[in-house]
Amino acid sequence: MLKQTPLYNLHLELGAKMVPFAGYLMPVQYDKGTLHEHLHCRSHAGFFDISHMGQCLILGDDAVQELGQLIPGDIAKLKPGEQKYTVFTNNDGGIMDDIIITRIESGVMIIVNAACKDKDFNYLYKQISGRCCFNELTGQALFALQGPAAAVIMEKFSVQAAELSFMQACGTYIKGIKCNISRSGYTGEDGFEILVDHHYAEQLARLLLAEDDVEPIGLAARDTLRLEAGLCLYGHEIDESITPVEAGLQWLFKKSHDQFPGADKILAQLQQGSEKIRAGLLVQGKIPVRDGSEIFNNEDVAVGRVTSGGFSPTLRRPIAMALLARTAANLGNTLYAKVRAHKIPVTVTPLPFVPHHYYK
Structure with a gap:
């Protein structure tokens, strides 16, 4: 229903x-x-x-400390009324969901993706100790x-x-x-x-x-x-098989924080680089390149796949994001997307496609 x-x-x-x-x-x-x-x-x-998005509260004196052990970012210094974008990671370093945390006087409020909220809330309910109170806002x-x-x-x-x-x-x-x-x-x-x-x-x-x-x-x-805006969508640029480093979310991490799920794999990627990385693609011509399309180099070797793609109303041209082999993700590099019988040239480009206008 x-x-x-x-x-x-x-x-x-x-x-x-x-x-x-x-x-x-x-x-x-x-x-x-x-x-x-x-x-x-x-x-x-x-x-x-x-x-439709999920909303919950974690209340109590230990709420910030306990939640901080489930994410790679730093929320200990958040003051009431301040927010942070971050992710839940699994033990393999993959992203369970991306979330927004808001510090409140009595703990934290969390907004999660609609498709993940049952999974996320079950996870939080099991992970948070009896010293905290978990409330779903229905x-x-x-x-x-x-x-x-x-x-x-x-x-x-x-x-x-x-x-x-x-x-x-x-x-x-x-x-x-x-x-x-x-x-x-x-x-x-x-x-x-x-x-x-x-x-x-x-x-x-x-x-x-x-x-x-x-x-x-x-x-x-x-x-x-x-x-x-070059922003990740769960199930596309991020999922349980993609790490935050591969998703281009290195800025989430707090230095010296190594007590979160999947830390060993993720921190190694931060130091050494990951084999694949999220990148922007400008598509030549008028045919959109959709999610799932394979990307090839000029030697016809597969180097990645499109995670999101479509027509940009602002730029009046097709654009896409892809998960590419790091060796193929150099800015300005020309690659090729296969769409049915077409071999469509694409150019690796910086993200975002359209500048952000956040008020800071």
Whole structure:
């Protein structure tokens, strides 16, 4: 049985095409289409329903210390209201999920991917000791407001939230509705994520959508925005067989921290380099190169595979990310993607494809 977010009826009212996604019925696009939604988010502001994502609390004096042993990053120095992007790793060094941790006065709040939340929460429940309290937040809706107009819009509703810097969070009120708001998102644009009790979800969504610059954005444009920003997607650039080093996430690591799952393999890769690495690809021609396409060098030797690919509305050309042999991932290197009978030239390029506009 597919679940529905608190905004299901509003999505239908707005003309959404609903599709199954991570156990939910979610809007893939609205009447104006994916291309329009993508460009509107880049130029104005987009509203995203991300209530399908998992949310939980780990509370107690030992919450930060115990969670810190499950991740490669440093959260000990986070102050209440500060956030960190990081990953759960398994004993083989692979990525179980990528997550956002928010420090709160009584512990931490964690946002996990929708497709991983049952696995993640079972893992946390088993790993966290009785000195901490684990609470899944099942009665909350989660929205994202993303784009260059997001800050001006947010200032109308909460000056406190509008004054946040990237990866900071606060508790505030919007028209009397209690919210937790962070300055974060996964589009590469400035923006906010808003956590609200599901009873007030539709009321708050309508307030934001009533703003002239705001339009609803579906899953399809959410993915093209994410791809242009060069950001990893679980099940594509990251999974339980790909390490953070291979995924190009070396910046997550805290020096001298070696007490986390898979540390031996991961730390060895940090020192010696990994055999494969995530890279950006600019695709020549008009044929998109999709997830799973094999990549070959000019001697027709396979050197990797595409993890995400599609048409970039901003650049007006196909782009892709791939997991490549490190020897083939030099910037400017020409490789070839095989798509059916076509051999399509691709050029290794820096990430992101479109510059980030985070407010720091």
